[in-house]
Amino acid sequence: MTLQDEETIAVGGEADIILAGSRTKALLSKLKFENSAIEEIVLVVHELASNIVKHANEGTITLIPQNLDERTGIEIRASDSGPGIDDVDKAVVDGYSTADSLGGGLGAVHRLMDDVVINSREEQNTGVQIVATWWNRATSPDQSTPPLEVGAATRAMPGHELNGDAFLIEHETTQTLVGVIDGLGHGQLAHQASRTAKQYVRAHSTQSLADLFAGVEQACHKSRGVVMLLARFDWDTDQVTLGSVGNISIRVCNSSTTPYLVPKRGVLGGNAPMPTIQEWNWDPASVIVVHSDGLRSDWQCEEFEFGDDCSVTDTAAELLQSLSTQDDDATVLVVSRADR
Structure with a gap:
């Protein structure tokens, strides 16, 4: 140029x-x-x-x-x-x-x-x-294939065409950013809010999590608002950075350690507090599950198969089918190492 x-x-x-x-x-x-x-x-x-x-x-x-x-x-x-x-x-x-x-x-x-x-x-x-x-989003000539497998499953509330939930998966040079976003309520207004948040995060995916949450807060100010969890995975160090506002759940299976994410009540777009950003070292053998409140929260990892023979996409679909409620949109996202 x-x-x-x-x-x-x-x-x-x-x-x-x-x-x-x-x-x-x-x-x-x-x-x-x-x-x-x-x-x-x-x-x-x-x-x-x-x-x-x-x-x-x-x-x-x-x-x-x-x-x-x-x-x-x-x-x-x-x-x-x-x-x-x-x-x-x-x-x-x-x-x-x-x-x-x-x-x-x-x-x-x-x-x-x-x-x-x-x-x-x-x-x-x-x-x-x-x-x-x-x-332009950076690409890595030496690592064209991310060392992670990410699968997701989502559906609108039964009886509704528009889904108020959204998920995102963004691979960068040596990192992967994933997220689950839930527009407040359900229907068209929830759909618009979650898509506004998703579009903002995708367009600014290389920013810090704190800046992403601040940007979504501003972008969604005229909308119904959203709750959101973002997780950034560093491919080289197995370090995970987490941030969340609202009731998006995270569960770590096949691991002896689970991060405790300090919950922050609020709705992004409605003067929500900024999230507590937490970093932790991820056990490469573990499987991370993130889901909206359209899935029951009282489930245990031992109830499901997270073995090598089950793809993350199949696991996400099984979790959605088994745990989703009938009175809300539902989304689940599953992350594992490709070589676990």
Whole structure:
């Protein structure tokens, strides 16, 4: 990547919003970004350009390729000379800013990008500059296959089509991040809340757990809210880092030691307390089970087979079938070492 790849697009009308998106897509394709990343970044550019047209009439979008410590990415600068933003914190909450835009206003920008900085000086009428950065997810040429097996099973509450639970599995260079998220209640509003949280975590998966919980708290502020447990596994050290807010359960089977995760009551999106972050060394022979409160919590590891002949996906399905209740959405996620 060179400075010649930098592009600035003038934005002054609806047609320029589409133009900014198409030129962004062309640049990212040239830089060999993955298709899924391209679609999300184009959505961000649409949002930023739409924000300029609606609130400042005209401005610019500048696309700047990034290369730092062998990591590649894109920086997007949206600048205008409009009236500014009265409350920056409210502006990045989903649904607050651009009511008729393609993806939910500045809240979508905040969820999808790794870093967002908003500079607004409304009192001097000097407009707004928003700097949003996306970093490509790192891959390891020496370890293309994670040394973990992760399986999950989930279902909506019986009689409902939409699932208010969600799970995530993100493999990075030498780490794996997993999580179970439960939107408050069930149905469409719970579904929307859990998907907002999941999208935020996936877009920012390399951040610390504390930052991820803080970001979900902000991203879900206009939603019904969620409870969430995240666990990050370090492949080289067998160390696990845990954080949780709300009633997501964790159980360690086939192990003589089980971490005690200090529970934090609350709902992310509703001024929840920040989680206690705990680290512990994971026994490679053990199996970790994480589940929402749609499964009974009074079960024992000895009731189920966690042997080498049973895949984690099959185990998750068995747990879901045996333990799920009829009055809630249900999700279970199972993690083990591939070589145990």
